Structure formats: C-alpha cells, structure tokens
Amino acid sequence: MIGKVFSGRYKIIKKIGRGGMADIYSARDTVLDRTVAVKIMHPQFAQEKDFVARFKKEAQAAANLNHPNIVNIYDWGQEDHIYFIVMEYLEGWNLKQLIEAQAPLPVDEAIEIANQVCSALEFAHQNNVIHRDIKSQNIIITPRGQAKVADFGIARAGAAGMTQTGSVLGTAEYVSPEQAQGIEIGEATDIYSLGVVLYETLTGTLPFKGENSLAVAMKQVKEKPIPPTVLNDKIPDSLEAIILKALEKDPVNRYRSAEKMGQDLQRVLKGMPVKIASPSVEKGETEVIPPQKAISTKQKSLSKKGKEIQWLPWAALVLVFILLATTGYFFSRGLFSTSSMVVVPNLEGKTLLEATELLEKKGLEIEKEEIFSSKVEKGLVISQDPEAGVKIKEGSLVKVIVSKGEELIIVPDVIGMSRDSAIAELVRAGFEIGEITEADDDEVPAGAIISQTPEADTEAQKGTIIDLVVSKGDSLVKVPDVIGRDAEEATTLLKQLGLTVEKIEAYSDTVSEGNVISQTPKAGAEVKTDSTVTITVSKGKEFVTVPNLINMTEAGAISTLNNLGLEADIEYSEPISEGDVGYVLDQNPMANTKIEKGSFVRILVGTARKRKEI
Known part of the structure; x- marks a missing residue:
C-alpha cells in the first residue's frame, strides 16, 4: 500500500493506525501539497454490502460536519475495489493514550476536553447526526490542547433511512443502556458515552468492566457506577453530579442536550454552582449543588425498592437469556x-x-x-x-x-521526527516515554529527535520505556563587544567562547595602536560555535615622508601632497599675475621628514623670475 496513489493525488506514505473496519495511513496530497490521513477499508469488508454502505455513510455524514472540534473529511472514493476516505491529518495523542500515561488528568483539563466534545456533539446533533461510538480512543488531543472527535463510522444520519436500532452496538465499555438493549437511540446516547469518558479521564478507570463485552453491556444496563469521588477526592462534588447525571440509565433523566451539559461544565470551571434535576429527588424538584457541597444521600443513591421494581422485567429477561445460553452450553x-x-x-x-x-x-x-x-x-x-x-x-x-510470554514488538524509528510526533508514534506502538533530554546538534533541527534508547528496529516488550534525546539545534553563542580592547585580550575572550578569530590591521587616528577598531559580526549577534569573528586592529596613526617640492609648479606640488594624504599651506612671495606660473621656492617641513598623514606642508610660491634670483 505504501507509495500507492489514490484519485491521482493522494500518495500513501506510511501506516499510522488500525481500526475495526479500516487501516489509517498518512499520505501526501500532491495537489494541495499537504499531509492528510487516508482511511482504507479492510479488503474482507469490501465485498459486504452492509459494511460498504456503512463506510460510505461515514463519509457522507461526517463530510458535512465542519466544526473546529470534529476531524475534517476532505474526500472519499473507490479505486480497484478499495474504499477510502481522506481526512484531516492531526499530530498528537488520542485521549485513551493520555489517560493511560497521565490519569487522572487535572480537573480543569478534563473539563476543557469534555466541553470541547460537547461542542462537537451539539453541532453534530443539530445536523441530525448521532456519533454512537464516543470513547476516549475517538477523541484526539492536539499538541495545542484542542480536542477533535474522530471516526463517525458508526454515526447514522437520522434522515438517511437507515435503521437506528440493532445494527451497531458500539464499544461495550462506553455504550449506553439503550444501545446495549438494541432499542432506539438518540442524542442522549452520545451524552451517556461522554459521561463514561469524563469518568475515565478523572479516575483513570472505566465505570464498568467485565470478562467480556456481554458482561460489560449488562452492567451498563443494570449496575450503578461507583461515585467518581470515591476514586479521586479531587473531583468537585458539582462535577461528580454532572457525570452521574450523564450516566443515568434512563435517557430521559440525562441532559437534554450536549449544549446543556457543556454549560454545566463551564459553571464548574468558573467555580459556580450547577443545577441538577434528578429522579432521585421529588418530581419537579431541582437541587442546586455548590462546587464543594457534598452530594446528598438522596442524590447519591436511588431508592433500592424503586430500583428493583424498575429493572425487575429486564432482570427476568436477562436471567432467562443466561439460563437458555447456559443450558445450551451444557447440552453441547x-x-x-x-x-x-x-x-x-x-x-x-x-x-x-x-x-x-x-x-x-x-x-x-x-x-x-x-x-x-x-x-x-x-x-x-x-x-x-x-x-x-x-x-x-x-x-x-x-x-x-x-x-506465549511477553509480547515483543519492534521499536519504531523516531529519529528526525518532531518531539510530539515521536511521542505519539511510540505511545501508539505500545511503549512508554521515559527521560527526554536536550542536546546541541549542528545537523538535526531544533525540536527533532537525535537518538532513542532502545534503538529503532530492535525488539522490546510492550510497555518498555523509551528515552529520547531532542535537538536544541545549533549551539549558539552571543558575540561579545571587543571594540576598543587590546587585540590580544579580545582574541582570548573570543576563543574562550569557541569562536575563531581573524585579524586585520588598519591605521587609525582615533584608536591607539594595538586596540580593536571594529568587529564583524557585531556585538550581540548569535552565531554558531566555531564561527569566525573578524577584528580590525589599529596600527596607530599613519606617517608619510615629505617629498622634495622645490622647483615644482604650484599645481604639481599640491597634487603630489594630496596623493600622499597631505595638505598644502600656500604662501606667495610676490603677487602672481594671471597667466604666470608659480613655482615652489621653499617648503616646511623639509624633504624626507616623516609627518602624520593629513598634516599640512607649507610651501612658498613665486614666479620664474624670482626662482632664478634664488
């Protein structure tokens, strides 16, 4: 599959995930020059009409859900009996991975994630789409903390004409009681599943577990969850009330909408009380729960007698089912x-x-x-x-x-990846992240992985801790100001910082001989170690030898002096008429005297007659 191009534009790069119906690959959209994710249906399902219909419905339903907290669907199609969907490519982790690595998550963080999911669900419900498989694995958390709901593969558009009951169960640990019983579902189903996710995020465990999916589904129908504050006393009572309301067995007793649940979550985040209406209080009564008020006994436990009466018909049905199944097993x-x-x-x-x-x-x-x-x-x-x-x-x-013993899996090669991408890749493969250190590296860009331990492509046990070394990029130093310093002192200082020094000498009227006149790069610039800093060192003032100017013409003498960087101070021994040529009769300083460049040489100028007299 690697290298295959779909629709003439989506070139498959590598496999990044696997689901129940499809594999997920990263790909390059060669038309828009961007990375995308491509979901490709497993070949064994491509021949089954029901699965193909479900795959198409996912694309059609999700493609219309343009929301910041929903993974975007860009395109879909069929090629060589392969069905595919092109989606937004996201870096980060799914919430399940974060829970396994960090649970319980901080209360504020858990609320913020759940609130974003509420926003996504409210938008989907307004567009007549129910997700049906909300779980922590289907919630992606980007490196910036944005939550995105993925995989509407079990979603059903209400007006699409497909059945709402019996066709899809979802994931047992997150299904609502009505899903477990195969009866009609609605928006409250997604709210129940979100309640399970929020419970898991804050406690690190699921409210219901069992030996198999059937056992878990039966618990969803029959059992009450352990109050989450029993497992994590940092959970505010008001937040626990929200979770338990979302986990009500009867859909009627849950939040009427994801928006309402999100509003209560915002109240907890702001330290405000929430109003929870529950069947545990008298009809029509609403209990106001402050952020830290203990939930009342009446709120925390339903009437045992009422509970037994409520579930008696269902319990009898389940008992009959178990007896029939057991009897058949023993007969077999x-x-x-x-x-x-x-x-x-x-x-x-x-x-x-x-x-x-x-x-x-x-x-x-x-x-x-x-x-x-x-x-x-x-x-x-x-x-x-x-x-x-x-x-x-x-x-x-x-x-x-x-x-077969501990499963050994191949350690992925994450060298060269960004820090976040490397962590996501390793966690996705089943490894844990150990120590992350930083090091200077002239070749590996800042933020990318330089090395990993254990090394890539070696076998290691699932859950093995992987240590990473992240590049800080080129080692940079700030160039000091050495202008005016003695050249030797400046050279020593620069070399101590790992810099190479190149010297240039020049005359200077203002800087003493042996001191630095200028430097390149300028002071304060950040450069790599081993970079060259050029310093210009003063040779002091420049001296020139005064030439013999006597008998030169006035113009010739001036030109000669100017060429040497000297100036002429002219004195006339007599008036010189227009058209007469003036000659140098005398000069001061005398010829062969050394003077500073830029100095004046005084010349006495007279006519040719005067020159003969002299």
Whole structure:
C-alpha cells in the first residue's frame, strides 16, 4: 500500500493506525501539497454490502460536519475495489493514550476536553447526526490542547433511512443502556458515552468492566457506577453530579442536550454552582449543588425498592437469556448425559505437557490456543474452558489458553521526527516515554529527535520505556563587544567562547595602536560555535615622508601632497599675475621628514623670475 496513489493525488506514505473496519495511513496530497490521513477499508469488508454502505455513510455524514472540534473529511472514493476516505491529518495523542500515561488528568483539563466534545456533539446533533461510538480512543488531543472527535463510522444520519436500532452496538465499555438493549437511540446516547469518558479521564478507570463485552453491556444496563469521588477526592462534588447525571440509565433523566451539559461544565470551571434535576429527588424538584457541597444521600443513591421494581422485567429477561445460553452450553458438552462423566482437572499454571497428560488420564481431548501475556510465564496455561471442577462427558474437548510470554514488538524509528510526533508514534506502538533530554546538534533541527534508547528496529516488550534525546539545534553563542580592547585580550575572550578569530590591521587616528577598531559580526549577534569573528586592529596613526617640492609648479606640488594624504599651506612671495606660473621656492617641513598623514606642508610660491634670483 505504501507509495500507492489514490484519485491521482493522494500518495500513501506510511501506516499510522488500525481500526475495526479500516487501516489509517498518512499520505501526501500532491495537489494541495499537504499531509492528510487516508482511511482504507479492510479488503474482507469490501465485498459486504452492509459494511460498504456503512463506510460510505461515514463519509457522507461526517463530510458535512465542519466544526473546529470534529476531524475534517476532505474526500472519499473507490479505486480497484478499495474504499477510502481522506481526512484531516492531526499530530498528537488520542485521549485513551493520555489517560493511560497521565490519569487522572487535572480537573480543569478534563473539563476543557469534555466541553470541547460537547461542542462537537451539539453541532453534530443539530445536523441530525448521532456519533454512537464516543470513547476516549475517538477523541484526539492536539499538541495545542484542542480536542477533535474522530471516526463517525458508526454515526447514522437520522434522515438517511437507515435503521437506528440493532445494527451497531458500539464499544461495550462506553455504550449506553439503550444501545446495549438494541432499542432506539438518540442524542442522549452520545451524552451517556461522554459521561463514561469524563469518568475515565478523572479516575483513570472505566465505570464498568467485565470478562467480556456481554458482561460489560449488562452492567451498563443494570449496575450503578461507583461515585467518581470515591476514586479521586479531587473531583468537585458539582462535577461528580454532572457525570452521574450523564450516566443515568434512563435517557430521559440525562441532559437534554450536549449544549446543556457543556454549560454545566463551564459553571464548574468558573467555580459556580450547577443545577441538577434528578429522579432521585421529588418530581419537579431541582437541587442546586455548590462546587464543594457534598452530594446528598438522596442524590447519591436511588431508592433500592424503586430500583428493583424498575429493572425487575429486564432482570427476568436477562436471567432467562443466561439460563437458555447456559443450558445450551451444557447440552453441547453432554453435561446432562448420565454416562461416562468425568471431572475437569485444574490446568491453570500447568505446562502444556502437564495439562495434556492430566486430560489424557481423564479421557479428555485438548485444544490449544496461544496468546501473549505479561502476567503468565511463557508455556504455562492461562485459562481453560470448561473450568476446573465441571463434570463433562468423557472424550469431550477442553480448550486451554497457553501463554506465549511477553509480547515483543519492534521499536519504531523516531529519529528526525518532531518531539510530539515521536511521542505519539511510540505511545501508539505500545511503549512508554521515559527521560527526554536536550542536546546541541549542528545537523538535526531544533525540536527533532537525535537518538532513542532502545534503538529503532530492535525488539522490546510492550510497555518498555523509551528515552529520547531532542535537538536544541545549533549551539549558539552571543558575540561579545571587543571594540576598543587590546587585540590580544579580545582574541582570548573570543576563543574562550569557541569562536575563531581573524585579524586585520588598519591605521587609525582615533584608536591607539594595538586596540580593536571594529568587529564583524557585531556585538550581540548569535552565531554558531566555531564561527569566525573578524577584528580590525589599529596600527596607530599613519606617517608619510615629505617629498622634495622645490622647483615644482604650484599645481604639481599640491597634487603630489594630496596623493600622499597631505595638505598644502600656500604662501606667495610676490603677487602672481594671471597667466604666470608659480613655482615652489621653499617648503616646511623639509624633504624626507616623516609627518602624520593629513598634516599640512607649507610651501612658498613665486614666479620664474624670482626662482632664478634664488
């Protein structure tokens, strides 16, 4: 795919990410000369009409959402059975990466991010688009702190004629209860998911976790989250109230709009109280919560009896589902057979050979699957299915998950990248950032990576700490002022700063011999070390030898003196008529005398007759 050109203009540069439906590449738009991101659908989906329709709908829905907090869609198309979308290229991190690296985030920062997402969602909802998959991985934070919502691949335009129920679940840890149940969704679905994101940002953990997606989805429907202040006591009570309101199970009890939620977030940011209406208080009652007021017992816990009544029909339905699923599972394993039943041994922590021998003794078959694990030593059993202690029919299959040990991944080459791009690349690849130091470098631009440890293209464990050295650019020094200093003193000073000195000598009427007359570059200029500073050193005043001017014409004498840098002081021994030629009869100083350049030489001028007399 690298080097391929789409639509005659988008040249693929490198792969930068992978999603459930598509890979993401950076590319060069050769027409507008800019870097873009290109999302390319996985080939296995290109033949499925539903996935193709979803891919097209993403482009059509998102292309119309021009908002500063939404990733821009520039173009989309199909080429050689490959479907692609051209998007805004962003440097930075997704919020999930920031949470994993820094959680819990400061309250102000978390509110600012959530408020920007509210702005994006309000704009999308006004344009009849529901995102349906708001999660921390889909929120990009640029180096300037701007939040941008990405991946409207699960979005559905309300007027597009596509179903709103049952078709897409989203991500289990962030789905709303109505999504988990496959019933009609609306704007409140995105608000619930944003509540999960805000909870995660401020606590570093998700409100609901489970062994699998179904278990998590059931918790979204049935369980109340642990109040976030229990996990982080720095969260203001008013902010906790906003989160819990966004996480209400019934969509009716959540914020009516993303705009309303954003307004309450702004109130918390400004230290103002928020007004929270909740089913936990009497109908029509609104509780005003100051920034640091503890949430009332009535607000914090719903009536247990009312809760049980509210979810009794759904709980019964879930119980039936579990019973049916369990029954089918046990029938498939032959658990209701009365003949040749054996107890499954405990295989966890055993080697594959030990597990195989134990199963063979029981007359059971083994199926192996290997996965990477940072917790279980390579070659040992991580888990088994069925679990130990369960009775199954002799000859049945027991599946074991065996550890491949810690996953080793290739360290990306980030040398030459900008500091922020390098950090994003390493975090995206699964590494952690260690010490970042700065160093002078004449070849690597300031802000770019000079070196990395471990080195690029070596194998390292996921989560390995990578140390970076960032270039400060050329080592610069400020040129000192050496004018008027003794030349030797000036030379010593410049060389101590790592500069090379070049001397030029010149006469000077004002600067003493041996002192600096001028310098290049000027004082205060910043130059690289090893740069040359040229100093002009005074030779003192210049002296010239007075020539013999006697018997020269007046004009000749003046010209001779001027050529030597001397001036003529003329005295006439007699009046000289027009047309007569004056000659030098005498001079002072005498010939061969040394005098300063610019001095006057006095000459006595007379006629030819007078010259003969002399």
